Amino acid sequence: MLALPTPTLPPATSTNTALVGAARFVVVDPGTPHDEPLSQLYAAIDQRRDDGAEWVGVALTHEHADHWGGLRALAVRYADLGELPLWAHARTHAHVRAEGVVPHDIDDGDDLDLDTIRLEVLHTPGHTRGHLSFLDRRQGVAYGGDVVATEGTIIIDPPDGDMAAYLDTLARLERLGLKTLVPSHGAPVPAPSALLGWYIQHRLGREAQVMGAxxxxxxxxxxxxxxxxxxxxxxxxxxxxxxxxxxxxxxxxxxxxxxxxxxxxxxxxxxxxxxxxx
Ligand SMILES: [Zn+2]
CATH class of the missing domain: 1.10.10 (Arc Repressor Mutant, subunit A)
Structure with a gap:
């Protein structure tokens, strides 16, 4: 995982880009549009490929620009590999267009075959309606995009943001009993069920305050x-x-x-x- 500087919502300053898999790997949320952090990402991809791994494409959690700002640069840099497969929810594809990229729709129940890892696709709406998370069930690791953040806050902004769906998503991830949750902004969270439970309580507390108002x-x-x-x-x-x-x-x-x-x-x-x- 690389925490790369992005034009994101302060106080967050970076987006985590993950290279997931072993003999086959996918790049999750290449958010940075900046040259220097992009060269770090190229170096990480090149290292994996030099070691014999096959890069199968990019997967996006959602359509906000701080999650795919590097997509076009990747397509250009690796144009000799052919068009770059882009795995995302149909609602995300509706907002993301980049030359040299082939969109593939994925949704809850699908999985990405990464050789020894089967990366499960979870539809986790709330922050956006097409938001996805990616679950490596065997290792108990989920890449949760903007479901939680350990740097900055999660915005639920209607009509794309949906509070009821968001609370359901938090509860669903809490029930998974994950070992690690990798958010898009901030450090990975070990044993994240406690944090997810706190997020639910925090939002319900606010809901009570809204009722009181x-x-x-x-x-x-x-x-x-x-x-x-x-x-x-x-x-x-x-x-x-x-x-x-x-x-x-x-x-x-x-x-x-x-x-x-x-x-x-x-x-x-x-x-x-x-x-x-x-
Ligand atoms: Zn977002």
């Missing part, structure tokens, strides 16, 4: 954001508002909140509307 009157997200995110500085409100909206959409789908245009109010637990005290 809602009143019986329809109010706009800009009014609700300071109540739902009391600890956040006003300059971060635009970002927090996206996350707030993700929570509100989930609450709306569950019948716990109600929407009128861009404004929201809580729905009484008994479905009786506003409570009137005598």
């Amino acid at each position: 809602l009143s019986d009157t329809f109010e706009g997200v800009e009014t609700l954001v300071s109540r739902a995110y009391p600890e956040v500085a006003p300059m971060v409100y635009p970002l927090a508002a996206r996350s707030l909206l993700a929570h509100l959409i989930k609450l709306g789908d569950e019948g716990r909140a109600e929407r009128a245009g861009g404004r929201w109010r809580r729905v009484d637990a008994l479905g009786g509307g506003p409570v009137h005290n005598p």
Whole structure:
């Protein structure tokens, strides 16, 4: 795994690019568009190939540019190998176009045959709808893209971001009992179930705060954001508002909140509307 500098969301500064496999290997999330880190990646690929390994292509977790910024450079540099196979979800391919690359759709239940390793494809939506993770079940290692981050934070930004799907994804990875989770940003996480459980609790805690921020009157997200995110500085409100909206959409789908245009109010637990005290 190489942590290569990328134009990503601060405070994160780099994206992890993994070379997974042995006699056959795949490059996961070549995010850097910069010359110097790209030459590090070329050196790692060349070393594997010099050792006799076969490079089978690139796999992407999702479509954000800090995960595939080096794709075109790779296709050009290795043009003599033919067109570069690109393994990703169909929703990811819809956003990623690079010359010299052949898209192959993969989805939950597929696997990439890397000789001694069978890399399982898991559909792990939430951060984006087509987000994939890659699981080496035998070694208990998953490459989790932007499901968690140990540097920076994970943004759930609707409509691509989906909070309910994200919580399901976290629970699914938690249940795998992984030995190691390799995120795209920050250091790998040993025994990640505890961290995944914390992520779930953190989001549910925020959801409770969002419920507490809602009143019986329809109010706009800009009014609700300071109540739902009391600890956040006003300059971060635009970002927090996206996350707030993700929570509100989930609450709306569950019948716990109600929407009128861009404004929201809580729905009484008994479905009786506003409570009137005598
Ligand atoms: Zn992302």
